[in-house]
Amino acid sequence: MSGPLLDVAAVGKRFGGFVALSDITLAVPRGERLGLIGPNGSGKSTLVNCICGTLRNDAGSVTFNGHRLDGLPAHRRTRLGLARSFQLPRPFHTMTLAENVQVPILYAARSRGHRGPGSGLRDGAEALLDMVGLGGKAHQRPADLTQIEMRKLELAKAMASDPQMLIADEVMAGLSHREVDEILAMLLKLNESGITFIMIEHIMRAVLAFSQRLVVLVAGRKIADGPPHEVIRDDDVVAAYLGR
């Protein structure tokens, strides 16, 4: 299909009298690695929530893979190929890692009208755990995992719905330098396999290493959009980050 994979057109969102997003327009071509940055409270999560369906935008429209998403619940958007990896991992603690990944595989299969992947379920979960380097821990429980392993499990779960776009929402927060590099390498590999990315990240080194384009939100408005190394030198962006 031609055209961008994600097309956000003049999106606005208010919470009561507070304008959280104003006139946000953003097109993400297939295969792109887009970084979305901005100071705390600038509207990044609100925008992603409007894209993923956790919130309804009250102005503008969101189109994904040619489908208008406005009004669609989050699970229908997941079915269309939109996935999000959360900042705070939320695994099922009583289940093994393999079972944790089987749940979204089953859910994705059923929501696409299949009866389920049947015997492929176990293989599918194993493949996803292998992909994130947790293949050897399939029968352990989330409580046994380190912080970076929890993030890897979240990535495997996000990939279980076979998405076209993955929104990585601060997936590296709190990790060490080496661990950030490990997750970055994993995300780059996913991108090479065809996944389009939006990365929300406060770790500037990571977002600059990953992104081909950078969009900056400040107070609910898009103030910059372009090549990362140009954007971070933009006077308005510098002023927003330094509070001037």
Ligand SMILES: Nc1ncnc2c1ncn2[C@@H]1O[C@H](COP(=O)(O)OP(=O)(O)OP(=O)(O)O)[C@@H](O)[C@H]1O
């Ligand atoms: N449900 C809500 N009700 C009222 N105000 C909200 C709600 N959600 C977010 N806001 C406000 O909207 C603004 C944007 O918040 P948002 O969480 O989108 O920012 P952010 O850029 O993701 O911040 P951070 O980097 O700290 O995660 C903030 O002022 C926040 O307080």
